[in-house]
Amino acid sequence: MNKKTWITLALSSALLLPVSPASVQAASSPQLILHFDSGSYTSETSATLLVRNGINYMDISYLAGDLGLEFKTDTAGKRASFNGWNKKFAVRDGSKIAMLDGKSVTMQSPAIIRKSKQTDTPSVYVPLRFAAQALDGKLINPAAGKGNYQLNNIHTYAVVTDVYQGTTYTLTKLNGDLYATRGKKDPVKLASLQTGFDSTGMEFRSTPGGLLLITVNDSYGEPHINSQQFQLLFKNGQLIRQTGADFHWGGINTVNGYDDKIVMNDGTNLRIIEDRTGNVLQTLNLVEMAGKGKDQKYNVEAIDQDMVLIRNSIDHQLQLINRKNGNSVLLYQQFLTPEQQQAVEEDTGPFGGGDRLKFTKRSGSTLYFTYADFNGENKKYTYNLDKLN
Secondary structure (H helix, E strand, C coil), rough: CCCCCCEEEECCHHHHCCCCCCCCCCCCCCCEEEEECCCCCCCEEEECCEECCCCCEECCCCHHHCCCCCCCCECCCCCCCEECCCEEEEEECCEEEEEECCCCEECCCEEEEEECCCCCCCCCEEEEHHHHHCCCCCEHHHHHHHHCCEEEEEECCEEEEEEEEEEEEEEECCCCEEEECCCCCCCEEEEECCCCCCCCEEEEEEEEEEEEEEEEEECCCCCCEEEEEEEEECCCCEEEECCCCCEEEECCCCCCCCCCCCEEEECCCEEEECCCCCCEEEEEHHHHCCCCCCCCCCCEECCCCEEEEEEEECCEEEEECCCCCCCEEEEEHHHHHHHHHHHHHHCCCCCCCCCCEEEEEECCEEEEEECCCCCEEEEEEEEEEEHHC
């Protein structure tokens, strides 16, 4: 899934460090362009490098939070450490020796740790070459006297964690790798979703048949109006089924089963899955059933043996489909006035409200809905499934 967004920021933090003019090369204020890959988007930041004794330094402390690294200094303010998922490094003021991912390395020149007069956060200057190594980036030097230094492919070490039934689940935001940790044992990789994440959460469901369904919901982009959802089904700790859908500005699935069945949706095909075995009992092609043309995505808001409620991710219109005969109806056309219907048809797109209908419950053959009009008032409607027979 490609959903890259470019963001440009500017920093000049390296200028905060007071240094002796004799120790700085004359007429040197080299610039550094940093390119980040957070998985869900890329960003670009510029910074002014410090040059001391012929070595380019960058302040690495300002990047910690954005990269998912915990930044700490000791009580004396002489040692700085950076800890994240599968990433640890530490430097000491005035020392060339650094610790990187459990190993001792020697930098070109000593680290410099200084308390800033403008903030409580100290500045941590390290040689540019070590910064590239520590952040898994690629350093590109400019041609002689031309251009800027570049530090490309800087990774994020941000993760989402949750604990369920004594197991800690960790999802990397960079590429969607999912790990499980129990007790003091090393993390075990369960799956890779192979996409980046932004504002993310996990939901867990243990089925009566002993399966585990993990659902990952994510909103991304600015202002986070896009959504994607992944479902992972496990049996005895092993991944047996995986699906995902990028709904763009549409909503995500709000149900994952009915009766004793599990449902998994990729936006096009809805799979009805038997509990305990994980076998696919039936596959519903939502695009064909909806009849709105190709290249559509649908989420599922309700399902039963005889019906399914789906919503298009582009126009946000709720559609009721009879699973037995394929008959369907767009519900806003059944409930709303001609003026309200026109408003629904015009209110589409990323910021559109769609039909403003919400399914609330079922009683027998009757389905209950609420409609929030443009004045904020709620109205109630019902629809009888027998009309679609």
